[in-house]
Amino acid sequence: MPTARTPSSSESAALDTRVLESLVGYNTRRAWSVISSVFAERMAVYGLKQVDFSVLSLLAHNPGATSRQLCATLDILPPNLVSLVAAMDSRGLIERRPHPTDGRAVGLHLTAAGRKLVREAEQTVTQLELDASAKLTVRERETLIKLLQKVYL
Amino acid sequence: MPTARTPSSSESAALDTRVLESLVGYNTRRAWSVISSVFAERMAVYGLKQVDFSVLSLLAHNPGATSRQLCATLDILPPNLVSLVAAMDSRGLIERRPHPTDGRAVGLHLTAAGRKLVREAEQTVTQLELDASAKLTVRERETLIKLLQKVYL
DNA sequence: TATTGTTATACTCTATAACTATA
DNA sequence: TATAGTTATAGAGTATAACAATA
Structure with a gap:
């Protein structure tokens, strides 16, 4: 007869989470937490955090966008974007050019290296999306996105 | 004729966010960010953060649960739960009793004041849920929850 | 007078190592 | 030897105030 063993708390009966669920x-x-972990893990290969990817992807499709526009779009406060942009400039991923019509602003542009990195990262994210929503049909995935947007838009 | 004015960056043409969306x-x-703000705002009335609400609600339906179980359920690291539990103890919302079978563990229980607060807070959260999903039908809300759980469970 | 970008700084959240008491 | 709870601490992430340059 095997020795009786007191199960550890982590393996013991799970708590009733019906109200929270x-x-x-x-x-x-919870869903964001899971996706976030996988995202962070796979973006680490490129030396990018989640917000870095968002910024680079936005610049890929909005060349010359300003810091202020990125902040408004991504809900980041201006002081918190400064070091992020500076770091990507140092890495040679983006370039800061004088804004054509506003002397206060700086237009942000991807360099060739930045464009290459975004292309690769976007492919990784596409695969990540497929993995994260592996239990969803194509139709369910579309529905999920649509419903989430109804919540925040 | 009104004076021409350069639109500020925040009011100027929004960026193309189709890839991210x-x-x-x-x-x-994004959805979590919006819900989170409203949640924080309305829970402030009770002096509760989001995680505080989760803990109290879990204890209401799982009397005697241990810190370890709360950590496992809510994805919190043990050191980060300590001060949280201590604060709710000081406020007289919870009580720490010796665990009936494990001398290392502490069973956490709501006090009468804690039970009263949870009742009120859960009602506020119920209303918050209705407001947050105001643009969703009852059926869509159920679908959204089901699809989110397919992602993280 | 308002806005862009910036510095400095503070506060919160999250993460890691190491200790104690008990299993 | 492993687990529950704890301490101390480090690192991210997020927040506010204030400044110079330009609108």
């Missing part, structure tokens, strides 16, 4: 907020946070 | 990850984060 009935909340859109709780489920959204 | 096609990603489950991006939309989940």
Whole structure:
């Protein structure tokens, strides 16, 4: 007869989470947490954080965008974007050019290296999306995105 | 004729966000960000953060749960739960009792004041959920939760 | 007078190492 | 030897105030 063993707390009966699991907020946070981990892991290969990817991807499709526009779009505060942009400039991924019509602003542009990195990173993210939504049909994935946008738009 | 004015960056043409908006990850984060703000705002009335609410709600439905179980359920690291539990103890919302079978562990229980606060807070959260998903039908809200759980469970 | 970009700084959140008491 | 709870601490992430240059 095997020796009786007290199960550790982590393996013991799980808690009743039915109330929390009935909340859109709780489920959204949990889903984001999981996707976020995988995202961080796969972007680390490129030396990019999640916000870095967002910035580079936005610049790829909006050349010459200003820091202020990036902040408004991504809900980042201006002081917190400064070092991020500076770092990507140092890495040679982006270039800061004088804004054509506003002497206060700086237009941000991807360099050739930046464009190459975004192309690769966007492919990785596309694969990541497929993996993260592997349990969803194509139609369900579209529905999920549509419903999430109804919440925040 | 009105004077011409250069539109500020924040009011000028919005950036093209179509790539980001096609990603489950991006939309989940944005939705969580919006819900999170409203949640924080309304829970401030009770002096509760989001994680505080989760802990109290779990204890309401799982009396005697241990710190370890809360950590495993909510994805919190043990050292980060210590001060949180201590603060709720000081406020008289929870009580720490010796665990009936494990001398290392501490069973956490709501006090009468804690139970009263959870009741009120859960009602506020229920209303918050209705507001946050105001643009969703009852059926869509259920679908959203089901799809989110397919992503993280 | 308002806005862009910036510096400095503070506050919160999250993460790691190491200790103690008990299993 | 492993686990529960704890301490101390480090690192991200996020927030506000204030400044120079330009609108």
